[in-house]
Amino acid sequence: MSFSQLQWGVRGGRLIKQLLNGPQAVAFVPALALAAFWFGGEGLLVIVALGLPMLMFFSSPPAQTTAPISHGFLPELPIKNLEQHLEQILGDARSTGAVTACYLLHLDGPFPTAAAGEELRSAYLRNLRSCLRQSDLAGWTNGNTLVVAMAPNRRLDLDAAIQAARRFQTTLEDPVAAGGRLWHVSVCVGLAISTRLASHTDGTDMLNAAQLALQEARQNGASAIRTYSAKRHKTQQKSALPPSEAVAALENGGIRPWYQPQLCTETGRISGLEALARWSHPTRGLIAPAEFLPALQRGAALSRLGDCILYHACRDLAQWDKAGLNLPQVGVNFSEDELADPRLIERVRTTLDKFGLSPDRLRIEVTENVALSGAVSDAARSVTALSKLGCKIDLDDFGTGATALTALQNINVDRLKIDRSFVRRVDRDEAQRRLLAAILGMAERLGIETLAEGVESHGEHALVAQLGCTHVQGFGIARPMPGAQIPDWVNGQQARLAKLPRLGLVRRS
Numbered sequence: 001m002s003f004s005q006l007q008w009g010v011r012g013g014r015l016i017k018q019l020l021n022g023p024q025a026v027a028f029v030p031a032l033a034l035a036a037f038w039f040g041g042e043g044l045l046v047i048v049a050l051g052l053p054m055l056m057f058f059s060s061p062p063a064q065t066t067a068p069i070s071h072g073f074l075p076e077l078p079i080k081n082l083e084q085h086l087e088q089i090l091g092d093a094r095s096t097g098a099v100t101a102c103y104l105l106h107l108d109g110p111f112p113t114a115a116a117g118e119e120l121r122s123a124y125l126r127n128l129r130s131c132l133r134q135s136d137l138a139g140w141t142n143g144n145t146l147v148v149a150m151a152p153n154r155r156l157d158l159d160a161a162i163q164a165a166r167r168f169q170t171t172l173e174d175p176v177a178a179g180g181r182l183w184h185v186s187v188c189v190g191l192a193i194s195t196r197l198a199s200h201t202d203g204t205d206m207l208n209a210a211q212l213a214l215q216e217a218r219q220n221g222a223s224a225i226r227t228y229s230a231k232r233h234k235t236q237q238k239s240a241l242p243p244s245e246a247v248a249a250l251e252n253g254g255i256r257p258w259y260q261p262q263l264c265t266e267t268g269r270i271s272g273l274e275a276l277a278r279w280s281h282p283t284r285g286l287i288a289p290a291e292f293l294p295a296l297q298r299g300a301a302l303s304r305l306g307d308c309i310l311y312h313a314c315r316d317l318a319q320w321d322k323a324g325l326n327l328p329q330v331g332v333n334f335s336e337d338e339l340a341d342p343r344l345i346e347r348v349r350t351t352l353d354k355f356g357l358s359p360d361r362l363r364i365e366v367t368e369n370v371a372l373s374g375a376v377s378d379a380a381r382s383v384t385a386l387s388k389l390g391c392k393i394d395l396d397d398f399g400t401g402a403t404a405l406t407a408l409q410n411i412n413v414d415r416l417k418i419d420r421s422f423v424r425r426v427d428r429d430e431a432q433r434r435l436l437a438a439i440l441g442m443a444e445r446l447g448i449e450t451l452a453e454g455v456e457s458h459g460e461h462a463l464v465a466q467l468g469c470t471h472v473q474g475f476g477i478a479r480p481m482p483g484a485q486i487p488d489w490v491n492g493q494q495a496r497l498a499k500l501p502r503l504g505l506v507r508r509s
């Protein structure tokens with residue numbers, strides 16, 4: 001039998017089965033009984049009248065004894081139900097020797113609200129479902145995070161689970177049309193697989209484990225995948241950082257600045273470094289500011305953090321000057337509360353003097369909130385005073401607050417640090433490109449310099465430079481690093497630049 005004959009046979013069989021199972025079958029029974037009586041008499045009538053219902057019975061699919069598993073749920077589904085479901089599949093997996101996994105997929109990107117938002121969310125869920133089996137569960141949790149609870153499977157292991165995570169990620173990162181335009185997201189994945197969980201783990205613990213893995217993935221930038229490991233995450237699961245411990249770390253040198261380089265797009269040279277606070281914790285490892293800033297705030301020690309970072313940043317810059325590294329500037333982040341302290345100006349002046357640095361070597365990074373209450377707020381007054389002193393002012397996270405343009409009226413800004421949300425995938429998204437071009441055009445007309453934050457790919461780097469953005473910073477250039485690594489990085493960058501072909505030196509033969 002040829003392949004096409006086989007296909008026709010299969011299709012014919014399927015058609016007969018559909019005819020026998022659908023509601024139309026009921027209409028055929030009297031017609032067939034009448035035809036049987038007409039052509040074959042009473043004997044055939046009895047056979048058809050009894051045989052046909054029996055044939056329908058045996059060809060129909062088995063009745064479902066349990067309710068089908070809900071294949072996706074609404075955002076408002078209580079988290080308890082998800083935990084119960086995870087608990088059930090964990091139990092099933094353990095009793096059958098199979099493996100199960102829970103994935104949290106965080107979609108990072110601009111999300112529309114209202115109707116287009118719903119359309120987009122449904123489209124993402126549909127795309128995710130296309131990668132799953134009927135028995136797997138998928139749905140939105142709150143915010144921009146999707147969850148997948150994978151049904152127990154004997155063939156699932158860590159490699160297969162990570163491969164599945166990559167498949168989900170690639171599928172969700174495909175552009176999706178909603179509300180008349182295309183949307184792009186980058187997706188971080190946190191994954192908890194039952195083989196890496198303790199034997200007493202319940203549904204709540206499994207969800208927590210996936211959450212910890214997701215948290216770690218998101219700290220690693222766009223499109224990261226992390227798997228929960230009891231050993232690695234054990235320390236993180238402990239209670240929130242106590243303010244007293246954070247304050248003590250400030251005093252004993254546990255918190256220090258790390259530095260992330262910034263490049264000039266025109267020359268490729270280093271135009272500065274941003275000082276970002278890091279806590280080297282003796283048991284928890286390296287802690288990012290998102291985790292310890294709240295503790296310092298509770299301990300009313302934010303201004304001490306400012307002093308500590310300012311001191312070390314100025315000291316390091318002076319040392320790099322001595323070593324001949326030629327680094328133009330260092331940027332320090334100050335919160336609104338720190339800026340509201342009128343003694344800050346004096347502290348900045350004294351620190352600069354101590355290390356023999358002119359004020360224009362220091363960039364003060366402030367957010368739009370500082371200008372929210374107008375030019376006369378304490379914080380805005382400090383910014384004006386720092387600017388008069390000669391420090392450069394960077395407006396951080398530009399575009400994320402409602403006050404973006406008011407900020408430009410209320411404080412003297414030297415440079416806009418354009419938030420990563422306007423930079424992400426700019427090389428691949430036309431609408432994103434237009435928005436960034438508009439921001440850069442406005443800055444140029446106002447005579448303000450620009451820096452694109454969070455540049456992760458070569459494509460993003462090339463496009464922001466092409467659009468006229470004057471500086472770039474991001475993982476694509478370098479991740480934040482300890483001060484001790486800066487000299488090597490700077491020398492490496494100079495060597496990379498020296499290797500680049502120079503225009504004008506190329507001669508035609």
Ligand code: C2E
Pocket residue numbers: 220221222260275276277288289290305306309333334335365396397420453454455456473474475476480
């Ligand atoms: P920020 O000032 O917007 O700093 C940029 C953040 O983006 C840093 O996170 C940096 O590591 C991260 N980043 C850099 N390049 C990329 C990239 O390509 N992709 C992605 N996804 N992220 C990138 P970090 O160091 O965790 O700091 C977070 C925030 O904490 C900072 O945001 C700043 O607001 C605050 N912060 C950091 N250090 C200090 C400090 O000394 N004082 C105060 N008051 N706040 C600080």
Ligand code: CA
Pocket residue numbers: 274333365396
């Ligand atoms: Ca900053």
Ligand code: CA
Pocket residue numbers: 396397417419453
């Ligand atoms: Ca920023």
